[in-house]
Amino acid sequence: MAPSRKKRKLRRNTHHHVKYKKHNTSLLMAASTSSRSNQPHVASFDTLPLECRILIFSFLSDWDKCTASTVSKSWFFTIRSPILWQTVDFTTFSVDTRDEFYKDYVQTALAPLDWKGHVLYCFNCYKKRLEHYARYxxxxxxxxKHLRFQFDLGHPEDQFGKMLINVLRGVNCRNLVALDAMWSQTLCRPLMPHPSDYFPPYESPPLGKVKAFQEFLKVLVAAAPNLRQAMLPFDWSFESTSLLTQFRYLTELHLKYYWIFSVLSQEQLTALLKGLTHLKKFTLQLRNRITPGSLHELQYTMESKSIQLLDISGCQGFFLRGMNMPQLQRIWVSRPRWSGPLIILNEHSFIPRCVYYVLVExxxxxxxxxxxxxxxxWTRGLSGELHRTLRHACSCQKHLNSWALM
Structure with a gap:
């Protein structure tokens, strides 16, 4: 039986409605797709390549890196990349009397601390921070690549030398190129009015400090054979000189004077300069003991085929007797400042060689x-300007024009 007219009309309207609905749906989908394509794509930080994330984190300080590592697991593992810890600087830590550790301690302490206890507690917090940093x-x-510190390696209580040796053995120092090692004293160590109240009696013999420094050099030679730059106080003992010459690739060396008066021998200086065949820049600070009978022993001959820049302006009791430096292009030299007994010139006095003739030869x-x-x-004769320059740099009889050597 054929369907009625009403049923045929209802079927036709339903078909048109479905067709119209499908058409509108396709238009809406196309419109939404086009609108999404016009919007910029926003990427999260974690989707960046690892090299980009490491580069961004490299601009942060060590303290900020440790703080950022607590944001997420991704940041935690990224910041633990060894390449982000190329510069190790222990001098960024300081003794702060407003330390948060001290504030927490005061809140829980049974009795308030006096001033000496306050300073001592802050210094102990400083040591703990160094230990945490070294452990991390x-x-x-x-x-x-760069190592810098400033504390006494030989102090028996602080144990900084042991901590530093453990760091050298636990990290990768094959690419270490720059060293700034102020190993002779801890400048931030508090000076207590009564040290016996908080520290046992302690005397720092020079041999104890030097021995700790030599132990550090032995470990450093094995861990960082490619060292290029070094700045450190030097005791000029034969063992220290022998250890320093094992850094064959040193190009820049700055030797500061030790805290005691030490006497440099010609053999030690010759051995050091001959052992460092790649040295380009050499700065020497020395405090030789000056007495009327030791002036003849304070004349030195410097020989090096590689040094281009030489700075001996910070030396005292150091007089040039000869020089063999064919590559030398610039020199800093000054007349020694007075220190010790005043040496009056007479006909029997020792007169150093003129710096001009030493340099000409x-x-x-x-x-x-x-x-x-x-x-x-300039090698043909002294000009007026050069003569005035040497009057402030040379101790010979021609340029001294004084009744005293200093």
Whole structure:
């Protein structure tokens, strides 16, 4: 039986409604797709390549890196990358009397601390921070390129030398190129009015400090054979000199004077300069003991085929007797400042050689003396400007013009 007219009309309307609905749905989907394509794509930080994340984190300080590592697991593992810990600087830590550890301690303490106890507690917090920092460096296997510290390696209570040796053995120092080691004293250590109240009697013999420094050098030679730059106080003992010459690739060396008066022998200086065949820049600070009978022993001959820049302006009791430096281009030299007994000149006194003639004989490529740029024919004779420069740099009889050597 054929369907009625009403049923046929209802079927036709339903078909048109479904067709219209499908058409509108397709238009809406197309419109939404086009609108999404026009919007910029926003990527999260974790979707960046690892190299980009490491580069961004490298601009943070060590303290900020540790704080950022608590944000998420992704940041935690990224910051533990060894390449992010190339610069190890223990001098960024300081003794702060407003330390948060101290505030927490005061709130829980049974009795308030006096001033001496306050300072001592802050210094102990400083040592704990150094220990935590050293432990973290070992845990991430840091790839160290620059190392800097400033504390006494030989102090029996602080144990900084042992801590530093553990760091060298626990991290990767094969790429270590720069060292700034102020190993002779801890400048931030508090000076207590009555040290016996908080520390046992302690005397720091020079041999104890030097021995700790030599132990550090032994470990450093094995851990960082590719060292390029070094700045450190030096005791000029034969063992220390022998250890320092094992850094064959040193190009820049700055040796500061030790806290006691030490006497440099010609053999030690010759051995050091001959052992460092790649040395380009050498700065020497020395405090020789000056007495009327030791003046003849304070004349030195410097020989090096690689040094281009030489700075001996910080030396006292150091007089040039000869020089063989064919590559030397610039030198800083000054007359020693007075220290110790006053030495009066007479006919029997020792008069050092003139710096001008020493340089003419041993530095043919020299271009600058202090701030004075030499002329091309400077070896033929003294000009007026060069003479005035040497009056502040030379201790010979011609340029001294004084009744005393200093």
């Amino acid at each position: 460096l070992r845990s991430v296997k840091a790839s160290v 041993g530095a043919p490529a020299l271009k600058v003396i202090n701030s004075y740029r030499l002329e091309e024919n």
